[in-house]
Amino acid sequence: MDYQHHLLTGFLVGIVFIMLTHSFLGWFEVSLFSFLLFSFVIFIYSLLPDLDHPLSNITWLFIFVSLSILILGVSLKEDFYFYSGTGILLFTFICSKLFKHRGFIHSIFAGLIFSIPLYHFGIEFSLLGVVCYYSHLALDGLYFKVF
Numbered sequence: 001m002d003y004q005h006h007l008l009t010g011f012l013v014g015i016v017f018i019m020l021t022h023s024f025l026g027w028f029e030v031s032l033f034s035f036l037l038f039s040f041v042i043f044i045y046s047l048l049p050d051l052d053h054p055l056s057n058i059t060w061l062f063i064f065v066s067l068s069i070l071i072l073g074v075s076l077k078e079d080f081y082f083y084s085g086t087g088i089l090l091f092t093f094i095c096s097k098l099f100k101h102r103g104f105i106h107s108i109f110a111g112l113i114f115s116i117p118l119y120h121f122g123i124e125f126s127l128l129g130v131v132c133y134y135s136h137l138a139l140d141g142l143y144f145k146v147f
């Protein structure tokens with residue numbers, strides 16, 4: 001499946017999840033910040049499993065963003081940006097080079113781990129990450145790949 005299909009499916013599944021949980025549970029407040037954050041989460045997490053492929057769009061995006069943050073850190077002499085950029089670059093390298101394509105990274109367990117940082121913004125964003133991550137796995141035909 002190519003990245004457009006993953007994005008389209010991720011957005012459809014993500015929007016349905018948001019609408020259902022918003023109307024039944026009152027999740028996802030109506031605000032610009034919430035809108036930008038859930039769009040970002042859907043975009044990243046519906047493509048994130050392909051970080052285990054060295055030439056995927058999400059891998060190139062992560063390399064570009066991490067290098068930009070790293071260069072920003074060097075030019076501003078800001079340690080936080082430098083180490084953040086280095087950390088994301090290292091994470092991208094490990095996922096794309098040390099894991100085989102459609103191996104562990106393409107699993108429900110990896111999706112759960114990668115969605116933990118979103119808990120910072122609330123449990124609903126963590127679960128949205130898991131749902132979008134799973135939409136990618138399902139589209140790849142890996143419905144029950146736990147590990």
Ligand SMILES: [Zn+2]
Pocket residue numbers: 049050106136140
């Ligand atoms: Zn995939």
